[in-house]
Amino acid sequence: MKKYMMLMVFLLMSTLLTGCASSQQAKEDKPADQVNHKPNGGENVPNNNAEKDDQVISQPYVAQADMVITRALAAKMIALANFDKSIIQTSDREIDFEDTNPDHWFDKYINMVVVNQWMLGSNKQFHPLRPLNNEEMDTLSKRFNLSLETLGITYEDKKSPVDYKDFLTFYEALCAANNDDGGVASRRLMVFATPANSADLSAWHMATNYGKYSFEGLALDSFMDKEIEVMLRGNEIIAVKGVTLQMPKLTNAYIERIKDNKAMVFMGGIGRELTINHDDYKDVEQVIGDLIIDKGHITGILLKENRLSDKVLLISGTHVTFENEGTYEITKDAKFYSDMDGVQWKSRNNIIVGYESADFVIDEKGRVCSAIIRKKVKMANIRVLISTLGFKSKYHQEVRLTGTTDYVVTYGTQQKECKAGEEINIDGTYFDNQDRISIETKNQGKLTINSIKRGYGDMFMPSYRGRMEISKTDEGYLIVNELPVEEYLYAVVPSEMPSSYGLEASKTQAVCARSYAYSQFYSNRFCSYGAHVIDSVSSQVYNNIPENETSIQAVKATHKEGLTYNGNVISANFFSTSCGFTANSGDVWAHYSTKEFPASSPQYLRSKPQYTQGTTYTNLADEETFRKFIKDDSLNSFDKAFGYYRWSVELTREHIEASINANIGKRYKVQPKLIKTLDNNEIFRSRPIESIGTLKDIGIYKRGQGGNITEMIIEGTAGIIKVSTEYNVRLLVTPVSHRQGIDSVPVKLHTGKETTVKNLMPSAFYTMDKVYDKEGHLVKILFTGGGNGHGVGMSQNGVKGMVDLGNDYKQVLEHYYEGTVVKEIY
Structure with a gap:
C-alpha cells in the first residue's frame, strides 16, 4: 500500500509540474460579498442543479488511493474556504519561498494561507508537493477552532499523509463554520472534456454539462463522461467528493450533426466528436438531444425536435412567457446556445426580451429544455420596469390607471374597452386564466398610473407612452412599459438633466442616455422581470420629471446618436x-x-x-x-454657480471614529487589497480588520492627477491603516452619523445653503484642517472640498x-x- 501511495504521489507531482506552466487563471465575476452557499453555476448557465429524470443516483464513492492532499492542494482548499478566487488572485504577493513562484498554479493559494498564518513554511521552503500529514491537519483544525476528535477523525501516525476522506470531513466542517462567508458549495457535474481530449481547453479547465470550470491541482481525466459530486467556489472546483453516476445522461446537448456513426456534440462551450455504437440513429443536423455516453461512445440518443418561436415577454430561471404561446416551465437542466457565428454556449440573459430571436426546444413533458439563438436583435423598442412610489420596490400592491384617450385592456381572449379618463383598478379578476394582461391606448394617447406619484415631493401622477404589461406574482404586480427607445428618452432626459439648462444641454444628455440605454438593452439584466431597464437610478431615471418640448426636441435632434470610442458604444460616466x-x-x-x-x-x-x-x-x-x-x-x-462647487463640513474625532469602525470591516471583506495595515516591518499589508480602536490621527497619503484623494492613512489604537479608492475614502469618513441618537452633520455649500448627505462625503476632492488639544490629541477636522460625485x-x-x-x-x-x-x- 505504501509503495502504491508513493507511486500516486509521484504521478500527482508530475501532473502538477507539467500543468502549472501553461495554467491560466480563471476570471471571477462575482464580488466576494455576493457569494453564498447555494450551488454555483458554471460559465453562462442558470444556477440550478440538473434534473435527474429517469436516472437512479448511486451513492457517491471515493477511490481514496487516487486522492492525495498535498500541501499545495490543502493551501488552495483553505484559501477558498475563506476568500473568493478573484481576491486570492489579486492579493499582493508576500511570500519568498524557493520552491514556488508566480508561474505555479498553487503560488497564489500559498501566499494567501501564509499571509493569514493558517499554514507556514520553514527554511525558505513550503514543500507544496509533499502530502499533508496528520499533524499538520491537526494544527490547521486548531487554528480554526475545530476539534478533530469531535469530528470523529482519529489517526495513529501523526507524520503519515492525511486520509482523503478525513480531510474532506474537516474541510466541510470548516466551510460550515464560515457560514455564508465561505461561499463553498457542493454540486454534481458531468465531466465532458478536459485538456486531455480537447485542444480548445487551457490547462486546468474542463467543460461540463453546466459550463466551464477550472480545477487547479486536481487530476480529473479519469472521471471523463462520469457524473461526479464536487465541492466548488464560483467556477473553481476544490475537491471531488465522489462519483455519483458511471453513465449519466447528458441532457439537452447541441448535436451539430450525426453522420456515419459519428456525432459532433457541443456542450459546456466545447465541441467533441463521439462514435455511436449502435445502428438505431438517423442523420440529423443542429438538433437538441439527450445522450448516454460510455467510454467515449454514445450508447443511447433521444432527439428533441419539437420547437416553437415567439416574442419573449419574460425569461427567468424557472419559466418563459411568450406573447402568443403563453407561459412555459423551464427545466432545471435547460441549456442555451447560439448558432449565429458557429455554435456558442450562452445563458438565458442572452435572449433579449420583447423580441423573437430564438427557437425554444420543448421536451416530452411540454417544458422548455433548451433554446437556440438564431439572430441578433436590433434595438427598436425598450421595456422599462416601473417602480412603486419613491422607487422603493418593483412590486406594486395596488395598480390604478387611466388613459388620456380611449384605451383597451386585453386579458386572455377577452378585451375591455375603456373611455378616456375612466379609471380602472387592476385586481385578481383580470388574472383568472392568465398571469399577464396588456393595456394600450388608442390614437397614440398615454396611460396614467394613478396609484403612484413622481417628482420631487411626489408632485404628479406619471403618464406613459406605449403599452403597459401587468403581471401578477406572489410578491405583487409587476408593471412593464414597452415603447420606442426614442420616446423612452423623452422622459429620461428631463429626469437626468434639468430642461432649464437649455436645448444643447438636453441634447448632450440625450446622447449619453441613448448610449447607456443601448448598453443596458443588450445586457438584458432585468429579463427576469420582463424588462431591459428599470425607471430608477439602478438604470437611469425615467419619467420622474415629465417629458417636455425641450426634451422631445433634444431627442429628435440627436436621433439614434450615441457616444463611441474606437467604433464601440461606451456607457459614459457622469456625475x-x-x-x-x-x-x-x-x-x-x-x-x-x-x-x-x-x-x-x-x-x-x-x-x-x-x-x-x-x-x-x-x-x-x-x-x-x-x-x-x-x-x-x-x-x-x-x-x-452651483452649491457643491465648494463645500465644507466640520466633524469631531468621535464622529469620524464611529464612521470608520462601522464600515472598515465590511469594506475589507469586499476587497482586502484596498484596506491595508502597517506591519512590524513598516510595510502596508492586506490584513483582516474589524476596528481601528480609538482614532488617533488621519492624513492624506496620495492624490490623483485631478486632486481627488486616492489613498488615506488612518491611525488608531489598533493599528495604522491605509485606505484606497475614492469610494472607501468617502464612505469611511462621512458626515453621516453612526452614533445612536446623534444626527448627521450638515454640509455647508458655498452658496450659503446647508444640506444633509445620505451615505458618502460629497466628493474625495478636499483638504483637512485638524484641531488638536494641548496634549496633542485630535479633537476635530474641518474638511474643505469641492464637487459632488466621483468626478x-x-x-x-x-x-x-x-x-x-x-x-x-x-x-x-x-x-x-x-x-x-x-x-x-x-
Missing part, C-alpha cells in the same frame, strides 16, 4: 458637479479584473481642467498645489456652464470625453 477638475478613472476605481489601484485610464476618461480663466493647474496630485487650487476664487469654472467623465452641472459659454452638444461631449465620436448607433 453631478465638478470642483473645477475631473479625475482619471484609474485614480477612482480599481482595475475591474486585476483589482490593481491606481489603474490605467482610457483616453476619454482622463483628468482635465474644467475652467476657462484663472491660474493654470495641470496636475493636482501635490498636496500644496491642491490646497491652493481648492481655495482659488479666481477660477472661472463651468460649475462655479470621472462629464459634470452635469458643468454642461450648463459650457452651454452658457456658447458650446453646442458635440463640443461639450468632445470636451468631457476626449477622443470619442458621436454617431448613429442603431
Whole structure:
C-alpha cells in the first residue's frame, strides 16, 4: 500500500509540474460579498442543479488511493474556504519561498494561507508537493477552532499523509463554520472534456454539462463522461467528493450533426466528436438531444425536435412567457446556445426580451429544455420596469390607471374597452386564466398610473407612452412599459438633466442616455422581470420629471446618436458637479479584473481642467498645489454657480471614529487589497480588520492627477491603516452619523445653503484642517472640498456652464470625453 501511495504521489507531482506552466487563471465575476452557499453555476448557465429524470443516483464513492492532499492542494482548499478566487488572485504577493513562484498554479493559494498564518513554511521552503500529514491537519483544525476528535477523525501516525476522506470531513466542517462567508458549495457535474481530449481547453479547465470550470491541482481525466459530486467556489472546483453516476445522461446537448456513426456534440462551450455504437440513429443536423455516453461512445440518443418561436415577454430561471404561446416551465437542466457565428454556449440573459430571436426546444413533458439563438436583435423598442412610489420596490400592491384617450385592456381572449379618463383598478379578476394582461391606448394617447406619484415631493401622477404589461406574482404586480427607445428618452432626459439648462444641454444628455440605454438593452439584466431597464437610478431615471418640448426636441435632434470610442458604444460616466477638475478613472476605481489601484485610464476618461480663466493647474496630485487650487476664487469654472462647487463640513474625532469602525470591516471583506495595515516591518499589508480602536490621527497619503484623494492613512489604537479608492475614502469618513441618537452633520455649500448627505462625503476632492488639544490629541477636522460625485467623465452641472459659454452638444461631449465620436448607433 505504501509503495502504491508513493507511486500516486509521484504521478500527482508530475501532473502538477507539467500543468502549472501553461495554467491560466480563471476570471471571477462575482464580488466576494455576493457569494453564498447555494450551488454555483458554471460559465453562462442558470444556477440550478440538473434534473435527474429517469436516472437512479448511486451513492457517491471515493477511490481514496487516487486522492492525495498535498500541501499545495490543502493551501488552495483553505484559501477558498475563506476568500473568493478573484481576491486570492489579486492579493499582493508576500511570500519568498524557493520552491514556488508566480508561474505555479498553487503560488497564489500559498501566499494567501501564509499571509493569514493558517499554514507556514520553514527554511525558505513550503514543500507544496509533499502530502499533508496528520499533524499538520491537526494544527490547521486548531487554528480554526475545530476539534478533530469531535469530528470523529482519529489517526495513529501523526507524520503519515492525511486520509482523503478525513480531510474532506474537516474541510466541510470548516466551510460550515464560515457560514455564508465561505461561499463553498457542493454540486454534481458531468465531466465532458478536459485538456486531455480537447485542444480548445487551457490547462486546468474542463467543460461540463453546466459550463466551464477550472480545477487547479486536481487530476480529473479519469472521471471523463462520469457524473461526479464536487465541492466548488464560483467556477473553481476544490475537491471531488465522489462519483455519483458511471453513465449519466447528458441532457439537452447541441448535436451539430450525426453522420456515419459519428456525432459532433457541443456542450459546456466545447465541441467533441463521439462514435455511436449502435445502428438505431438517423442523420440529423443542429438538433437538441439527450445522450448516454460510455467510454467515449454514445450508447443511447433521444432527439428533441419539437420547437416553437415567439416574442419573449419574460425569461427567468424557472419559466418563459411568450406573447402568443403563453407561459412555459423551464427545466432545471435547460441549456442555451447560439448558432449565429458557429455554435456558442450562452445563458438565458442572452435572449433579449420583447423580441423573437430564438427557437425554444420543448421536451416530452411540454417544458422548455433548451433554446437556440438564431439572430441578433436590433434595438427598436425598450421595456422599462416601473417602480412603486419613491422607487422603493418593483412590486406594486395596488395598480390604478387611466388613459388620456380611449384605451383597451386585453386579458386572455377577452378585451375591455375603456373611455378616456375612466379609471380602472387592476385586481385578481383580470388574472383568472392568465398571469399577464396588456393595456394600450388608442390614437397614440398615454396611460396614467394613478396609484403612484413622481417628482420631487411626489408632485404628479406619471403618464406613459406605449403599452403597459401587468403581471401578477406572489410578491405583487409587476408593471412593464414597452415603447420606442426614442420616446423612452423623452422622459429620461428631463429626469437626468434639468430642461432649464437649455436645448444643447438636453441634447448632450440625450446622447449619453441613448448610449447607456443601448448598453443596458443588450445586457438584458432585468429579463427576469420582463424588462431591459428599470425607471430608477439602478438604470437611469425615467419619467420622474415629465417629458417636455425641450426634451422631445433634444431627442429628435440627436436621433439614434450615441457616444463611441474606437467604433464601440461606451456607457459614459457622469456625475453631478465638478470642483473645477475631473479625475482619471484609474485614480477612482480599481482595475475591474486585476483589482490593481491606481489603474490605467482610457483616453476619454482622463483628468482635465474644467475652467476657462484663472491660474493654470495641470496636475493636482501635490498636496500644496491642491490646497491652493481648492481655495482659488479666481477660477472661472463651468460649475462655479452651483452649491457643491465648494463645500465644507466640520466633524469631531468621535464622529469620524464611529464612521470608520462601522464600515472598515465590511469594506475589507469586499476587497482586502484596498484596506491595508502597517506591519512590524513598516510595510502596508492586506490584513483582516474589524476596528481601528480609538482614532488617533488621519492624513492624506496620495492624490490623483485631478486632486481627488486616492489613498488615506488612518491611525488608531489598533493599528495604522491605509485606505484606497475614492469610494472607501468617502464612505469611511462621512458626515453621516453612526452614533445612536446623534444626527448627521450638515454640509455647508458655498452658496450659503446647508444640506444633509445620505451615505458618502460629497466628493474625495478636499483638504483637512485638524484641531488638536494641548496634549496633542485630535479633537476635530474641518474638511474643505469641492464637487459632488466621483468626478470621472462629464459634470452635469458643468454642461450648463459650457452651454452658457456658447458650446453646442458635440463640443461639450468632445470636451468631457476626449477622443470619442458621436454617431448613429442603431
